[in-house]
Amino acid sequence: MSERRLVVGISGATGIAYGIRALEAARKAGVETHLVVTPAGQQTRAYETDLSARDLAEMADVVHRPADIGAAIASGSFRTIGMLVAPCSIRTLSAIAYANNDNLLTRAADVTLKERRRLVLMVRETPLTLAHLRAMTAVTEMGGIVMPPVPAFYLRPATVDDVVDHSVGRALDLLGIEQPDLPRWGE
Numbered sequence: 770m771s772e773r774r775l776v777v778g779i780s781g782a783t784g785i786a787y788g789i790r791a792l793e794a795a796r797k798a799g800v801e802t803h804l805v806v807t808p809a810g811q812q813t814r815a816y817e818t819d820l821s822a823r824d825l826a827e828m829a830d831v832v833h834r835p836a837d838i839g840a841a842i843a844s845g846s847f848r849t850i851g852m853l854v855a856p857c858s859i860r861t862l863s864a865i866a867y868a869n870n871d872n873l874l875t876r877a878a879d880v881t882l883k884e885r886r887r888l889v890l891m892v893r894e895t896p897l898t899l900a901h902l903r904a905m906t907a908v909t910e911m912g913g914i915v916m917p918p919v920p921a922f923y924l925r926p927a928t929v930d931d932v933v934d935h936s937v938g939r940a941l942d943l944l945g946i947e948q949p950d951l952p953r954w955g956e
C-alpha cells in the first residue's frame with residue numbers, strides 16, 4: 770500500500786470541477802486518492818457535469834460512502850499525507866469547525882486535524898456572514914487551511930479550466946504534491 774495517500778472530500782458547494790481536477794492531478798502525481806462525496810456533492814455533480822456517479826468514482830483509487838463511518842479514513846492510524854475538501858460547502862466547513870463528525874467526510878477531516886496533518890478546505894460561498902467567518906477562524910486556529918478558490922488574473926487565464934487548474938494546483942502545493950505543470954510567478 771502506498772503511504773502517499775490523499776483523502777479527497779467533495780461536498781455540495783458549486784464547483785465540483787475543483788474536486789475532479791484534484792483527483793486527476795493527484796493520480797498524475799502518483800498519489801493514492803481516497804474519495805468521499807456527500808449526497809449534496811452528488812447533486813452538484815449531476816447539475817454541473819455529464820459524469821455519472823460511477824465515472825466520478827473511477828477517478829479515485831478508493832471510494833468510501835459518506836455513511837461508512839467505519840472506513841479506513843475514519844481512523845488516525847490510517848496514514849495519509851492529508852485531506853483536501855474541494856469544493857467545501859459552508860455546511861461542511863461548519864461541521865469541521867465544531868467537530869460535528871456526522872458523516873465520513875467530516876469525520877475524516879476531524880481525524881486529519883487531530884493527527885496534525887494538513888487539511889485544506891476550498892470553501893466556496895459569497896458573500897460571507899459572521900457565522901461563516903467564525904467557522905473559518907475556528908478551523909484556522911486548529912491548523913486547517915481555508916483556501917477559497919479565488920482566481921489569479923495576473924496569469925491571464927483564458928478558459929475556466931485555466932482558472933480551476935491554477936486553484937487546484939495551489940491547493941495541492943499546500944499538501945506537498947508535485948505540480949510540474951503549474952504556472953508560477955517568476956519561474
Ligand SMILES: Cc1cc2nc3c(=O)[nH]c(=O)nc-3n(C[C@H](O)[C@H](O)[C@H](O)COP(=O)(O)O)c2cc1C
Binds near residue numbers: 810861
Ligand atoms: C447547485 C447548488 C449549488 C450550491 N452552492 C453552494 C455553495 O457554493 N456554497 C455552499 O456553502 N453551499 C452551496 N449549496 C448548498 C449545499 O449543497 C447545502 O448546504 C448542503 O446541505 C451541503 O451539504 P454537504 O456539506 O453535506 O455537502 C449549493 C446547492 C446546490 C444545489
